[in-house]
Amino acid sequence: MAKLELQNLTKAYSQKIVPVKDLSLSVEDGEFLTLVGPSGCGKSTILRMIAGLDQPTEGRVLIGGKDVNPLAPGDRNIAMVFQSYALYPHMSVQQNIASGLKLRNLASGDIQKRVQDASRVLGLDPLLDRKPAKLSGGQRQRVALARALVRNPDVFLLDEPLSNLDALLREQVRADLKQIFEDQQSPVVYVTHDQTEAMTLSTKVAVLSDGYLQHLGSPNEIYKTPANRFVASFIGSPQMNLISLERVNNAVLLGDSKVDLPANLPAKSSVIMGIRPEHLRLPREGDHQIVQGNVFLVENLGMSDLISLRVHGDENLTLRALLPSDATWSRENLKLALPPESIHWFDTQTEARLN
Ligand SMILES: Nc1ncnc2c1ncn2[C@@H]1O[C@H](COP(=O)(O)OP(=O)(O)O)[C@@H](O)[C@H]1O
Ligand SMILES: [Mg+2]
Structure with a gap:
């Protein structure tokens, strides 16, 4: 053929x-x-x-x-x-x-x-x-x-x-x-x-x-x-959240919240963290990586709400998350879980995937 x-x-x-x-x-x-x-x-x-x-x-x-x-x-x-x-x-x-x-x-x-x-x-x-x-x-x-x-x-x-x-x-x-x-x-x-x-x-x-x-x-x-x-x-809509962060020991600080780096990640002084809006979610029992902030924008997509969150501890840091439209949550001090398996890590210089 x-x-x-x-x-x-x-x-x-x-x-x-x-x-x-x-x-x-x-x-x-x-x-x-x-x-x-x-x-x-x-x-x-x-x-x-x-x-x-x-x-x-x-x-x-x-x-x-x-x-x-x-x-x-x-x-x-x-x-x-x-x-x-x-x-x-x-x-x-x-x-x-x-x-x-x-x-x-x-x-x-x-x-x-x-x-x-x-x-x-x-x-x-x-x-x-x-x-x-x-x-x-x-x-x-x-x-x-x-x-x-x-x-x-x-x-x-x-x-x-x-x-x-x-x-x-x-x-x-x-x-x-x-x-x-x-x-x-x-x-x-x-x-x-x-x-x-x-x-x-x-x-x-x-x-x-x-x-x-x-x-x-x-x-x-x-x-x-x-x-x-x-x-x-x-690839992906809405676009993945991508944030350049300084490394502190084996973690990065997302405002006031700490996000652990995977153990096998190469030793770099800074990294780019990526998480898709559809993977940020309201916390469940057992979630230990939580980010907190205030919602400043809600976009109704019908099936879900696309929310924009200003992260506590860093005025310049915003995250977008897709939440089911039937979920209940408050705009003030909203907590969202960052499931470790949904986080992407990229090199700050080469921008290549690290994990
Ligand atoms: N005949 C041509 N002469 C000079 N430059 C061209 C010619 N055809 C395409 N280009 C340039 O090559 C690049 C890629 O074009 P193209 O393949 O049409 O892009 P795409 O289809 O991804 O939008 C563009 O910068 C375009 O201006
Ligand atoms: Mg074309």
């Missing part, structure tokens, strides 16, 4: 603009890899190199074990879906879906069968005779997806395909995408700046920043043990 491999890929547009730096990774058949990172971190450049729309400055792209660097985009059997749907305005939905196939000399019966299959999967059957102008944004994106699916490509590439949809529709199409690609055998590389999409869709996530691969792992791995401070702050 068609495993995709990127070997030491680098793209330099000039000495100063190097959006992709020595990237190596592979995507197996049936895997869904998401490249996620802030705008400008090199995601689209990586896709363009896989598709052959851009030549790497260094490194190789292999599909099914074959070096495709010398191949033109049209010879790579790749299907690409963009943020802008790029449909032909004068063609019907049916013709748009089939347009990816016409160029490949397929029998017309075969074309029809593939178009029918894809339009059924994407719920486009009632729309086959319409022109794109008569479709909503979500429907247009489905047509673009159907056009990619009918091609039966060796590799699927999707570049922020949901960005033009409003929030509600984005959630629906995201769920559709997940179902559709669970049944596909070819590797998928999906680009987004949205960490929720990365977490929900992928079997594997590559977090990128500044052209470098920061962490490659399953959604669970990058959520539970982020490799560095950047990954910790980028």
Whole structure:
């Protein structure tokens, strides 16, 4: 089948603009890899190199074990879906879906069968005779997806395909995408700046920043043990609390509260402590690491309240915590437990994970 491999890929547009730096990774058949990172971190450049729309400055792209660097985009059997749907305005939905196939000399019966299959999967059957102008944004994106699916490509590439949809529709199409690609055998590389999409869709996530691969792992791995401070702050919503603290013997002081460091942590004079808002909780019996403070902001998220706490003993120290909306607590002198197993420790200088 068609495993995709990127070997030491680098793209330099000039000495100063190097959006992709020595990237190596592979995507197996049936895997869904998401490249996620802030705008400008090199995601689209990586896709363009896989598709052959851009030549790497260094490194190789292999599909099914074959070096495709010398191949033109049209010879790579790749299907690409963009943020802008790029449909032909004068063609019907049916013709748009089939347009990816016409160029490949397929029998017309075969074309029809593939178009029918894809339009059924994407719920486009009632729309086959319409022109794109008569479709909503979500429907247009489905047509673009159907056009990619009918091609039966060796590799699927999707570049922020949901960005033009409003929030509600984005959630629906995201769920559709997940179902559709669970049944596909070819590797998928999906680009987004949205960490929720990365977490929900992928079997594997590559977090990128500044052209470098920061962490490659399953959604669970990058959520539970982020490799560095950047990954910790980028993945997870609301964002992880990250605080630089001086070390005092084998602990740090969080305002008036003491937080023990794990025994195996390297000897550093300062550390960055991280804890996710969803892991700070109202104390239970047996909790011994407690932080206390005053709540100065409550944001109602429906299922839970996102509270901001000013920590006693340090005016500048705030923590955000998610508390179930049916919990009872007081804004003054609120105590929250810091479960030791939920705390992340990072190096102040290198920002790499320490525990
Ligand atoms: N053709 C080009 N010439 C020069 N710089 C480019 C070109 N294409 C992209 N870049 C730069 O490369 C960086 C990464 O771009 P891109 O891969 O599009 O980022 P992303 O998709 O992650 O938002 C950006 O700083 C962008 O300005
Ligand atoms: Mg992009």
